Amino acid sequence: MHYLIILALLMLTGCGSGNSDPTSPQATPTTISAEGIWMGTTGSGRTVAGVVLNDGTYWFLYSGVGTAPVAGVVQGIGSIQGDAFTSSNTRDLNLEGLGVLDATLAGTVVTRQHLSGTVNYVHGGSTTFSTTYNAEYEGVPTVDQVVGTYSGPVTNTGGVDWVTVTLTAPGTLAGSSTGGCSVTGFFTPRSHGNIYDVSITFAGGLCANGTSTVTGEAFLDAATHRLVSAALNPTRTNGFLFIGLRVGA
Secondary structure: OOOOOOOOOOOEEOOOOOOOOOOOOOOOOOEEOOOEEEEEEEOOOOEEEEEEOOOOEEEEEEOOOOOOOOOEEEEEEOEEEOOEEEEEEEEEEEOOOOEEEEEEEEEEEEOOOEEEEEEEEOOOOEEEEEEEEEHHHHOOOOHHHHOEEEEEEEEEOOEEEEEEEEEEOOOEEEEEEOOOOEEEEEEEEOOOOOOEEEEEEEOOOOOOOOOOEEEEEEEEEOOOOEEEEEEEOOOOOOEEEEEEEEOOO
């Protein structure tokens, strides 16, 4: 059974020196961190890209089979001890027909270098993954950087649609899809990392998310002028994955 997943995990501070002699030098506490943007592949050859926030929340998008750009998102939170990390609330919102998959994970991290491990699904199956750190995480996000109109595919449990969304100062957004779904919402630059918090409310009608509000994260790839975003509803049973190209770029 071949399921795809990727994860990442939170930053925690390790133990300091155990030397009790007050006159001797004290060792600097070791900080192990998985915070950052991570990109890589799974053991089955799929592409993964995502972020671990400073509060421990992680979001990872993974590619589909063949030409499908995005097939799902893995989201959750975990804990780390030494260079080992675990998570018991990993959830994979798979958009290839597998639905919502619960899992656990175990792996290792080298701060700002490498994150790898194995994910075990609760109902069977496992996969390995390997990712490397992307230094774009160290940029400083601003509202002005992302203001503009973006157009591209959006994926959720209702299928794939095409959305055009406009982001304006001081941090509002509005958009609509070719399928007749309208959205409004907000975006805010985070104080840690080159990432934006997003909150989006659907207008009902033809929207697969009804009138729910979803929350998540967005990242602007400045080199390609693409806005990548993922958000989930409170129960993590639906949401959206969006990759939009800036209009006029």
